[in-house]
Amino acid sequence: MTSAAGPDTVHLVPLDPSGRRRAMLREPAGADEQSVGGTTTADAVRLLDRLLTDDPASAVRPGDAATLTVVERDLLLAAAYRLGWGPRISGVVTCAACAAPFDLDFRLADLADRVRAEAPAGVVTLDDGVTFRLPTAQDEAAVLGLPPDEAERALLARCLISGAPETHGPRVEQAMAGAGIDLDLAATCPECGHGADIRFQIQDYLLATIRCDWATLIHDVHRIAVAYGWSLTEILSLPRGSRRAFVALLDGEPIPRTAERS
Known part of the structure; x- marks a missing residue:
């Protein structure tokens, strides 16, 4: 063939x-x-x-x-x-307020373009001079199996280029949060108007x-x-x-x- x-x-x-x-x-x-x-x-x-x-x-x-x-x-x-x-992500979401099902549908390319445009590239420098890089799968594998708090600290230490984990860790973690296509999408129930954030992880x-x-x-x-x-x-x-x-x-x-x- x-x-x-x-x-x-x-x-x-x-x-x-x-x-x-x-x-x-x-x-x-x-x-x-x-x-x-x-x-x-x-x-x-x-x-x-x-x-x-x-x-x-x-x-x-x-x-x-x-x-x-x-x-x-x-x-x-x-x-x-x-x-x-x-090209599209489609699904059914149940409203937490009225329990009515409604459709969630969006173009994945639009979401990817937004994440690409907003993503930090290379070494990131915060306004106080602290520098870090985004984690990779190698970093995640290195802390696999550690207790959650210890894994979080170890991952931060691997990605922090300058600055002290104890002092600057929270700011760096906040800057890293939401990196990638792992985010909350705003959705509104057409039946009752209730708004909700729907977690989407590619x-x-x-x-x-x-x-x-x-x-x-x-x-x-x-x-x-x-x-x-x-x-x-x-x-x-x-x-x-x-x-x-x-x-x-x-x-x-x-x-x-x-x-x-x-």
Whole structure:
């Protein structure tokens, strides 16, 4: 079987507002979905190392995902979601005031653009001269297993470049808070007008989506194998958009336009 991957299955993802630091990411395939075992940072790093491509235009290559800042990692996870599952995040939220369900729907690209524009790049200097950098997965792995308070202090010590953790720690932690696509989204219930903040974390959302889609992946593999006689390896190597398009065609349904990723 020849590959069904088209030229648009690899995308350039800007990692900073200038666009000078960037990564090349390919669309997730079934084998990538099958490799996801949980929703931890380690799971996210392993997935990104599979999806990053060794391209001269990329500032990060396969094996570099653990060195990315939390913002850069989340931007790539958002891009992976858009490549494989489309441009919008949709869900149903239950109002805490009146218990009525209402829809939550937004363009992931808009959220990623906002986070990218607001994210500190490189070394951050506060107005009192204290400097720090954002944590990476390597930093998080180094404090894994420590009691929460001790882990927090150890992570701060790793990221603080100048200044004293005891004196300047709270300000640095406040400056770090909300970095990445891990934030509260404002939502209003259309029934009663009650406002609420809905927590959205791209890492949890993407990895949980992949794990919840396991039955869909198995269905797709079976459908394509029966229809075309392709091997498991061949089917799992298909970009997700191509695989879903083949299944839609076999079922007489409109082909999903996952190429509309922006």
